[in-house]
Amino acid sequence: MLRAEDFFDLSGNPFEAIFEDTEYVWEALGKLKKYIKDNLVPNVGGVYSSRLVLDKTLILYDGKVIDDGFTIDDSKKSPQVIMDGQVLEGASILYAGAVFMDGNIYIGKNTVVEPGALIKGPTIIGDGTEVRQGAYIRGDVLVGNKCVVGHTTELKSCILLGESKAGHFAYIGDSILGKVNLGAGTKLANLKLVESQVVLNINGQKYETGLRKFGAILGDGVETGCNSATTPGTLIGKGSLLYPNATARGYYPPKNIIKFKQCQELQVRN
Numbered sequence: 001m002l003r004a005e006d007f008f009d010l011s012g013n014p015f016e017a018i019f020e021d022t023e024y025v026w027e028a029l030g031k032l033k034k035y036i037k038d039n040l041v042p043n044v045g046g047v048y049s050s051r052l053v054l055d056k057t058l059i060l061y062d063g064k065v066i067d068d069g070f071t072i073d074d075s076k077k078s079p080q081v082i083m084d085g086q087v088l089e090g091a092s093i094l095y096a097g098a099v100f101m102d103g104n105i106y107i108g109k110n111t112v113v114e115p116g117a118l119i120k121g122p123t124i125i126g127d128g129t130e131v132r133q134g135a136y137i138r139g140d141v142l143v144g145n146k147c148v149v150g151h152t153t154e155l156k157s158c159i160l161l162g163e164s165k166a167g168h169f170a171y172i173g174d175s176i177l178g179k180v181n182l183g184a185g186t187k188l189a190n191l192k193l194v195e196s197q198v199v200l201n202i203n204g205q206k207y208e209t210g211l212r213k214f215g216a217i218l219g220d221g222v223e224t225g226c227n228s229a230t231t232p233g234t235l236i237g238k239g240s241l242l243y244p245n246a247t248a249r250g251y252y253p254p255k256n257i258i259k260f261k262q263c264q265e266l267q268v269r270n
Contacts, residue, residue, distance in 0.1 A: 001253075002023075002024045002025060002202070002207075002235070002251075003022075003023070003024070003025060004019040004022060004025045004028065006025070006219075006237070006238075007025055007176075007178060007217055007218075007219035007220065007235075007237065007238060008161055008176075008178040008219060008220055009178075009179075009220055010161075013144070013161055013162060014126060014144060014145070014162075015035075015142055015144060015159060015161060017035070018031055018032070018035045018142075018159070024207065024209075025176065025217050025235070026176070026209055026211065026214060026217060026233075026235075028159065028176060029157070029159075029174055029176065029211060029214065030210065030211065032140055032142070032157060032159065033122075033140055035142075036122045036123075036124060036140060036142065037122065039124065040104065040106055040121075040122050040123075040124055041106055042103050042104055042105055042106055042121070043060060043063065043105075043106050043107060044060070044065075044094075044100055044103055044105045044106075044107060045103040046065040047060075047065055047094060047100055047103075048100045048102060048103035048105075052099060052100065052101070053097065053098075053099050054094060054095070054096050054097060054098050054099075054100075055096060056096050057072070057093065057094065057095050057096045058093075058094045059081050059088070059091050059092070059093060059094070060091065060092040060094065060107055061081070061088050061090065061091040061092070062090075066083070066091075069083055069084075070082060070083040070088070071083075072093060078110065078128070079093060079112060081093060090109035090110055090127075091109075091110070092107050092108065092109060092110060092111040092112065092113075093111075093112045093113070094107070094113045095112070095113060095114050095115045096115060097114075097115030097116050098113045098114065098115060098116070098117050098118075098119075098131075099116075099117065099118040099119070100119055101118065101119065101120040101121070102120060102121045103121070104121025104122045104123070105119055105120075105121045105122070105123045105124075105125070106123070106124045106125065107125050108125055108126040108127035108128070108129065108145070109127045109128070110127050110128045111125055111126070111127060111128060111129045111130075111131070112129075112130050112131065113131045114130070114131060114132050114133040114135075115133055116133040116134050117131045117132065117133060117134065117135040117136075117137075117149075118135070118136050118137070119131070119137045120137060120138050120139040121139055122139055122140060122141075123137055123139055123140075123141045123142075123143070124141070124142050124143065125137075125143040126143055126144045126145040126146075126147065126162065127145045127146070128145055128146045129143055129144075129145065129146060129147045129148070129149070130147070130148045130149065130150075131143075131149045132148070132149065132150045132151050132153075132167070133151055134151045134152045134153075135149045135150065135151065135152070135153050135154075135155075136152070136153070136154045136155070137149065137154075137155045138154065138155060138156040138157075139156070139157075140156070140157040140158075141155045141156070141157065141158055141159075141160075142158075142159045142160065143155070143160045143164075144159075144160050144161045144162030144163070144164065145162045145163070146162060146163045147160045147162065147163065147164045147165070147166075148164075148165045148166060148167050149166060150165075150166055150167035150168045150169075150170065151167070151168055151169065152168070152169050153166045153167070153168070153169065153170040153171075153172070154170070154171050154172065154173075155172050155173075156172070156173045156174070156190075157173060157174045157213070158172050158173060158174060158175045158176065158177070158215070159175075159176045159177070160172075160177050161176070161177065161178050161179070162178075162179065163179040164177040164178065164179065164180055165180065165181045165182065166182045166186070167182070167184070168183075168184035168185070169184050169185045169186075170182050170184075170185070170186045170187070170188075171186075171187045171188060171189075172188050172215065173188060173189075173190035173191075173213065173215045174190040174211070174213040174214050174215040175188045175190065175215035175216045175217065175218070176216075176217050176218070177218045178218060178219050178220035178221075178222070178238075179220045179221060180218045180219075180220070180221070180222045180223065180224075181222075181223045181224070182223075182224050183223070183224050183225045183226040183227070183228060183244065184226045184227070185226050185227040185228075186224045186226075186227075186228050186229070187228075187229045187230075188215040188216040188218075188229075188230050188234075189215065189229060189230060189231055189232055190213045190214060190215035190232055191212075191213050191232060192232050196212075197209060197210060197211060197212050198211050198212070198213075198214040198232050198233040199233075200233050200235070200250075200251065201250070202235075202250070202251040203251075209233065211233075213232075214232050214233050215230070215232065215234075216230040216233075216234040216235070216236065216248075217234070217235045217236070218236050219236060219237050219238035219239070219240070219254065220238050220239070221238050221239035221240075222236050222237075222238070222239070222240050222241075222242070223241050223242070224241075224242040225241075225242060225243045225244030225245070225246065226244045226245075227244055227245050228242045228243065228244060228245065228246050228247070228248070229246075229247045229248070230242075230247070230248045230249070231247065231248070231249040233250075234248050234249055234250065234251075234252075235250075235251045235252065236248060236252045236256075236258075237251075237252055237253045237254035237255070237256065238254040238255070239254050239255040240252055240253075240254060240255060240256045240257070240258065241256075241257045241258065242258045243257065243258060243259045243260055244260070245260045245262075246258050246259055246260035247260070
């Protein structure tokens, strides 16, 4: 019920190993720093050493940084880099105006970092991911393949396993997300108001997580509505829906709908 496999399909996932030897899914958060340290192979050193804020668009391709002689065809859904008449398959685009605070960062293939995004290491970002304008990646972060880190979305000490979409105004702290879609303004709170570790109470049984900061676990297929929120230590099972303006707390089994019911009254204006 509380294993990683209960929330995510991990077969072939590049981050599957972080869940090895875990009994409960949240234990991966305690292994995050070491996992990144052991697996991070930075590839933006040339970018960081030359400039903090990129003053020109750069291309990462085949282990090299390319700073001229290319064009970008952005007429398609995924922009393509063209050089000497050939498409550079797997090239990633770092647009002018993006900020790399240090060189302890890995960017995968076919990934786009838009102007105004800010990335701190240690961070691993996978293939085919969009880091959009105004995104803030604060470090100790794993972002999988085909993810979206959207406008003014903030990531901190978290794992996006792949095909995780956080397109607009989200906060994701000390959390693990599967193949999810977060509505605009979704907030995954990670710190209790009282100074104590997060303890889960599920079906009358208490689980000591050992975590002072613990946001949410969102299983594959979870969708959240606009301006929804979760309290620290929330677990939402596969295929569940968190409706707009609702706040989730505790554990929710798969395929549930979490609603916030409002009572509205209409009156005719004089």
